[in-house]
Amino acid sequence: MLNLGKLHFGGDYNPEQWPREVWKQDIELMQRAGVNLVSLGIFSWAKIERKDGEYHFDWLDEAIELLHQGGIAIDMATATASPPAWLTKAHPDVLPINFDGVRLSHGGRQQYSPASKVYQQKAAALVEQIAKRYGNNPAIEMWHVNNEYGCHSPYCYSEQSRQAFIEWLQKKYASIEELNAAWGTDFWSQRYYDWDELVVPKRTPDGTHPNPGQQMDFKRYSSDAHLELFKMERDIIRKYDQKRPITTNFMSMKFTYAMDYFKWAKEMDFVSTDHYLAQHDPLNHIDLAQQADLTRGFADGKQWLLMEHSTSAVNWQPRNYAKTPGQEFRNSASFVARGSQGSMYFQWRQSQAGSERFHSALVPHAGSDTRVFREVSELGAWLKSNPDVANYPTDQANVAIVYDYEQFWALMQANLPTQDINYAETVAKWYRAMWENGTRVDFVPADASLETLSKYELVLMPLVHMLSEQEERVFHDYVAQGGNLVVSYFTNTADRTLRVKLGGYGGKLVKELAGVYVEEFYPLREGQGALSNGYKIELWSELTRNLSADVIAKFVESDVDGSPALTVKSHGSSKVWYQGTELKLGSQRKFFKSITKELGIESEGGESTEVVRRGPYKFEIDHEKNKVKLRNN
Ligand code: GLA
Secondary structure, three states: OOOOOOOEEEEEEOHHHOOHHHHHHHHHHHHHHOOOEEEEOOOOHHHHEEEOOEEOOHHHHHHHHHHHHOOOEEEEEOOOOOOOHHHHHHOHHHOOEOOOOOEOOOOOOOOOOOOOHHHHHHHHHHHHHHHHHHOOOOOEEEEEOOOOOOOOOOOOOOHHHHHHHHHHHHHHOOOHHHHHHHHOOOHHHOOOOOHHHOOOOOOOOOOOOOOHHHHHHHHHHHHHHHHHHHHHHHHHHHHHOOOOOEEOEEEOOOOOOOOOHHHHHOOOOOOEEEOOOOOOOOOHHHHHHHHHHHHHHHOOOOOEEEEEOOOOOOOOOOOOOOOOOOHHHHHHHHHHHOOEOEEEEOOOEOOOOOOOOOOOOOEOOOOOOOHHHHHHHHHHHHHHOOHHHHHOOOOOOOEEEEEOHHHHHHHHOOOOOOOOOOHHHHHHHHHHHHHHHOOOEEEEEOOOOHHHHOOOOEEEEOOOOEOOHHHHHHHHHHHHOOOEEEEEOOOOOEOOOOOEOOOOEOHHHHHHHHOEEEEEEEEOOOOOOEEOOOOEEEOEEEEEEEOOOEEEEEEOOOOOOOOEEEEEEEEOOEEEEEEOOEEOHHHHHHHHHHHHHHHOOOOOOEOOEEEEEEOOEEEEEEOOOOEEEEEEO
16 A cells, blocks of 8 residues: 655645636645645536537646646546436436435436446546546646545445346355355245345335345445446556556545445555544544544555545534634644645635535635635645655554444344444444543454454454454454453354354353353343442443453443453453443543553553654644644654
């Protein structure tokens, strides 16, 4: 994976929304603000291809030339993110069909099914034109394929999608028998005898839900179907440009789950992502840090690029609060500290028309004599004055959190012991406890190799509900080689087909490594929620027997009083802690503090300050005092 030599500063540039006089002014203002990169053409399909096969590049040539003359590099988009009206009118089956069987309409964006052959052909033809025309253009620094795959319509339930899903399943399963076994189709008469009987998991009669294995595979298929689109575009670009790196912008956000980014990242030259704050949340800097760390995980610890965030308010939250003075600088510094090669935005100039006209930009409606423009220009200057930072990846942490989109998918399903399980919230709470303790963490996938896990003193496993036998073995080997684990309730309860592992929940990981036998789940009732050591808990308790662990605390306000709730088991120099419940934040902080202290894992900062290093550079960001310090030790 590439590390993109320099720190980038700029954003999405949509000159097609403005008359030519504004373009000249844009270049001048970009130079003033220190912009060195813009993403061009992301939503330009209708402007480039005005009729089927009739391409108009004159305006784009002109914009590219202006930028190049102005010394501003281009992140060239493939323009395939929003098919034009002429296309969906002529070929309505480009449009996706939703869960209820309704065909979605033209008029928004991303209105295409990944399974649509027409979409695939027309997108490929467009990319071919763009890549051929600009493949050697010196103004281009990198390529931006499509935009936020899966953001608005990750799933399509059309007949074409059914066919594509069947083909995907045929590659995965050697026979229909193997599929029946994996999905457990003897339940409710769901057995399939012929591939063509298979359906996409659309709405089923009230009170019922499609087969769990079928749902999982459909989510896997959907992520792969979009990934195939990315690969198709990438490979076309490569024919014409063998040098410049190719990316697509992820959405590393708390509740974004549809694309399996750990898998996607392997196909990209470098990882880029978008991130938007929940601006009503005064602690949103912790979410920002988490998502930045997660993105660094996708990038396997290497530098990555923040492709979009906002200079101030967005336009799609219930109340779109503006950023407070200094906040944007602080936010950007945190992204850079955590490995971003700069700070890019949506978008350069605030739109005058269209549904994003009240979304902030570098140049607001009010012009350049504004707080926003002054603050972003200050940031541009700061990035420019610290070019050497780009040469160092963020230092590796000593603690890793296991993160896995498939767990997200599994735990979103209905018919679990409680509907209150929330993968994103639990991971965020574990992260926050560590952040507030000043303990840095990295993210690793659930199928991480032993080599990856072995880089960490401590690995945290929140709600890692499914593990294959092979994956489970890696965690055993990690402990055997001296690693330490914290395992949560409902972890390793099932294999990757969602088939439950029998004989004490949690399989060998919980029985042998944690030394606990879990018999039965007891979601907490209203008013319950404490442990014998005074820790506060929520959501979950379980009936357990201690096999060979040391009990740290038992349930005391629950239906299973006396059952072990928190335990630890030693394996030589390694330790495995088990949490048979969901600790509240304050208690989780204490618990993690005691563990990191015992393991000698250092902490720095905490409470409201983050301290992060990139080699010799130390970033200290105080979110309460609104201060950023960057030192070179
Ligand atoms: C996403 C998109 C952008 C824009 C922003 C608004 O990140 O990629 O085109 O719509 O959201 O926040």
